[in-house]
Every structure is written in structure tokens, then in C-alpha cells.
Amino acid sequence: MSVSTPAPKSFKVPFWAQILAGLALGVLLGWIARGQDLSWLVTTLEKIGGTFVGLLKLAVAPLVFFAILVSITNLRKVDDAARLASRTLLWFMITSLIAVGIGLVIGLVTDPGAGTGLTPEDGARPKTTGSWIDFLTGIVPTDVITPFTELNVLQIVFMAAVAGIAALQLGEKAQPVLTLSESVLELLQKALWWVIRLAPLGTVGLIGNAIATYGWDLIGQYATFTADIYAGCLIVLLVVYPALLAGVAKANPVQFFKGAWPAIQLAFVSRSSVGTMPLTQKVTERLGVPREYASFAVPFGATTKMDGCAAIYPAIAAIFVAQIFDIRLGVGDYLLIAFVSVVGSAATAGLTGATVMLTLTLSTLGLPMEGVGLLLAIDPILDMIRTALNVAGQALVPVLVSAREGLLDRDAYDSVGASPVDDEPADAPRRVPAAV
Numbered sequence: 001m002s003v004s005t006p007a008p009k010s011f012k013v014p015f016w017a018q019i020l021a022g023l024a025l026g027v028l029l030g031w032i033a034r035g036q037d038l039s040w041l042v043t044t045l046e047k048i049g050g051t052f053v054g055l056l057k058l059a060v061a062p063l064v065f066f067a068i069l070v071s072i073t074n075l076r077k078v079d080d081a082a083r084l085a086s087r088t089l090l091w092f093m094i095t096s097l098i099a100v101g102i103g104l105v106i107g108l109v110t111d112p113g114a115g116t117g118l119t120p121e122d123g124a125r126p127k128t129t130g131s132w133i134d135f136l137t138g139i140v141p142t143d144v145i146t147p148f149t150e151l152n153v154l155q156i157v158f159m160a161a162v163a164g165i166a167a168l169q170l171g172e173k174a175q176p177v178l179t180l181s182e183s184v185l186e187l188l189q190k191a192l193w194w195v196i197r198l199a200p201l202g203t204v205g206l207i208g209n210a211i212a213t214y215g216w217d218l219i220g221q222y223a224t225f226t227a228d229i230y231a232g233c234l235i236v237l238l239v240v241y242p243a244l245l246a247g248v249a250k251a252n253p254v255q256f257f258k259g260a261w262p263a264i265q266l267a268f269v270s271r272s273s274v275g276t277m278p279l280t281q282k283v284t285e286r287l288g289v290p291r292e293y294a295s296f297a298v299p300f301g302a303t304t305k306m307d308g309c310a311a312i313y314p315a316i317a318a319i320f321v322a323q324i325f326d327i328r329l330g331v332g333d334y335l336l337i338a339f340v341s342v343v344g345s346a347a348t349a350g351l352t353g354a355t356v357m358l359t360l361t362l363s364t365l366g367l368p369m370e371g372v373g374l375l376l377a378i379d380p381i382l383d384m385i386r387t388a389l390n391v392a393g394q395a396l397v398p399v400l401v402s403a404r405e406g407l408l409d410r411d412a413y414d415s416v417g418a419s420p421v422d423d424e425p426a427d428a429p430r431r432v433p434a435a436v
Contacts (some may be wrong), residue, residue: 023207048201064299065159067160068160068300073168083211088397093342105293113225139157196279222378256399260284280302288399
């Protein structure tokens with residue numbers, strides 16, 4: 001009688017390790033391309049990174065629309081939905097205020113505009129600027145097609161919210177539309193999940209092209225400003241968030257980062273909260289947040305929860321621009337920065353870059369718009385850490401609210417393990433509501 005031995009398990013490189021490997025390879029190839037002046041390699045890296053981001057953005061408009069619509073209608077499945085929604089918004093505001101406060105302190109202590117060698121003549125007015133009038137009037141679209149063709153996420157969110165609220169009012173009559181919407185959302189998320197699996201390759205192109213294009217000289221010229229942005233984001237990510245988890249949620253911060261790391265990592269590389277949306281939703285659910293609540297909180301956060309782009313960055317950038325143009329800011333100006341960060345964060349809309357938010361802040365303070373031009377060159381380097389912090393915050397708040405309301409699955413939180421990308425089956429699509 002023969003005894004069969006089990007087949008050895010095949011070794012599989014974890015997703016996080018694939019991303020790190022892509023990051024290292026990208027830095028190496030970018031350094032070689034810049035040092036050896038290999039234009040063909042720069043072009044190749046640019047095409048690889050651009051294709052990856054293009055694939056992520058391809059589904060942005062319909063994904064945001066159906067994710068917001070479904071998330072609003074899912075509130076009918078949650079007890080005391082209004083309370084959860086208000087608590088979610090409250091914690092968005094609290095964490096944003098903490099983040100902008102840290103940004104202001106860092107900017108005031110370090111003087112990021114001093115010693116750069118930059119002058120007002122080095123600046124240039126951006127092609128598009130943000131103002132409160134544009135922000136408020138721009139929420140309502142003039143037609144239903146243009147927001148999708150021009151990728152105006154804020155207007156898409158408005159239409160989705162209207163459709164979701166209308167569906168709630170119609171009740172059973174709207175069920176066929178809701179069923180179709182949920183199916184379309186699952187389809188979009190499954191397709192985007194395949195794109196996410198290409199993230200290691202996209203990392204090589206994005207990081208390699210950034211190094212080859214900008215090099216280290218540019219970072220050196222903006223050394224203090226760059227260090228300030230990274231330090232501010234890391235303080236919020238590694239000090240403030242763990243303190244909130246331990247103090248408010250009574251949860252182990254290590255477990256949070258263990259579960260949320262895949263989404264944070266992808267956000268750093270892709271620079272797109274919306275593109276990271278399915279993965280953010282997945283890790284939030286795996287951390288023990290009920291699916292019905294997560295499917296509302298994460299998409300909501302994707303367009304309004306921007307601690308990196310809408311709090312840390314505009315606070316330090318405003319101080320930087322004021323110093324370059326030799327303009328003194330007072331206490332009232334700093335309070336205005338905090339106000340803009342909390343109220344105007346939806347203007348960032350979860351896409352790469354925070355230029356609209358910066359112009360909104362500068363216009364509110366009366367600072368020269370030419371200051372934006374001083375920062376555009378370094379923006380891609382800064383946007384990586386900003387987006388990583390954005391996504392971390394979008395996963396954090398649902399955990400805090402769920403814990404406070406007694407909804408958090410503590411067993412799931414305490415046992416969260418391997419990356420959801422590694423676990424995702426190839427043949428069984430799962431519903432993964434979104435986040436930015």
C-alpha cells in the first residue's frame with residue numbers, strides 16, 4: 001500500500017513585496033536612465049507608468065457614480081444610518097483639523113521658503129485656478145454627459161447622490177435600478193482589481209520616470225519643503241492615527257497597518273485615491289467594519305477625506321509661497337487655512353495632484369497665484385506621500401466610528417492577515433464597494 005505525499009505548496013511572492021521590488025527596480029532604472037541619458041528608457045518608463053495610471057482612471061467616472069449611488073442606498077440596511085453618517089463626517093473634520101494644525105506648526109518652525117534661491121519671477125500662474133465661487137457653482141453640472149467626459153468627479157458625486165436619495169425615496173420601485181447598479185459596480189471593481197494586480201509593473205514605470213525626469217537636484221532645491229510635507233504626513237500617519245486607534249477605538253494600531261498596508265502602498269505608487277478605491281474598501285471590510293457601513297463611509301471618504309492633499313500640503317505650501325513673495329501671514333490667515341482644509345477638501349476629488357486645493361487656499365488668503373508654479377515641478381514627488389495618507393485616513397475613520405458604535409468585528413480586526421490581493425480568487429468576483 002503506497003502512501004501519497006501532499007504536493008508541496010508553490011511559493012508566492014506577497015503583493016507588498018512585489019510593490020517594493022517594483023519600487024527598487026524603478027529607482028534603479030530611473031537613476032540609470034538619467035545618469036546615462038537614455039531617452040529610450042525614459043520613454044519606456046513613462047509609457048509603462050502612464051498606461052497603468054490610464055487604466056486606473058479609465059473606470060473612475062462610472063466607478064465613482066455607481067459606488068456613491070450604491071453606498072447611499074446601502075444606508076437603508078444600517079440601523080441609525082443618520083447617526084453613523086454624522087459621526088463619520090465629524091471624524092473626517094476632527095482628523096483634518098489635527099492634520100492642518102500639524103502642517104501649520106511644521107511650516108512655522110522650519111521656514112520652508114527660506115534658502116531655496118527661488119524668487120517670485122520663478123513662479124507662473126496655473127492654467128486653471130480654484131475659487132469659492134467656482135467650487136460652489138461647479139458642484140451642479142449643466143448636463144449629465146460633460147462630467148463624465150471631462151472627469152469632473154465633484155459633479156459626478158453630486159449626480160450620484162441625487163440619484164441615490166431619489167432611489168431611497170422611491171423604495172421598491174427603484175429596486176431594478178439598484179440591482180443593475182450593484183451588478184455594474186461589481187463588474188467595474190472586478191476589472192479594476194485586475195489593473196491593481198499590475199501595480200508592481202506600474203510602480204517600475206511611475207517611480208522610474210519620476211527619478212529620470214526630476215532627479216535628485218530638484219528635490220535638493222526644495223529640500224526643506226519636501227521634508228516638511230513628508231514629515232507632516234508621517235507624523236499624522238504614524239503618530240496621530242495610532243493614538244486615535246489606541247485611545248478612541250481601543251484597538252491595536254499594528255493590526256490596522258497590517259490590514260490597511262496594501263491600500264496605503266498602492267496609493268503611494270498610483271497617486272490616485274479613486275484608483276485605489278476597491279482595495280481600500282476591501283481592507284476596511286477585512287479590518288472588521290460592517291460591509292453595509294463601509295460601502296458608504298469609504299466612497300464618501302474618497303471625495304471628502306484628504307488629510308494629505310487638503311490639510312498638510314496646503315498649510316505648508318501657503319507658508320512657503322508667502323515667504324517666497326515676502327508676505328506676512330497672521331493668526332487670521334492661519335485660521336482661514338484651517339477652514340479651507342476642512343470645508344474645501346472635496347475640491348481635490350480623489351485624483352492625482354492637489355493643485356485645485358492649493359489655488360483655493362491661495363485665493364482665499366489673497367496670495368499670488370504665481371506661487372503655484374513654484375511647486376508644480378516637485379508635485380509628483382509630494383503627491384505620493386499625500387495620497388498614501390489620504391487613503392490611510394479613509395480606512396481609519398470607518399474603523400474609529402465602528403469601534404465607537406460597537407459595530408467593529410474585533411475578532412476580524414485582531415486576526416487580519418495576508419494581503420487581500422493575494423487572497424482574491426481569480427474566478428469569483430466579490431463585491432467591493434469603493435473609496436478615494
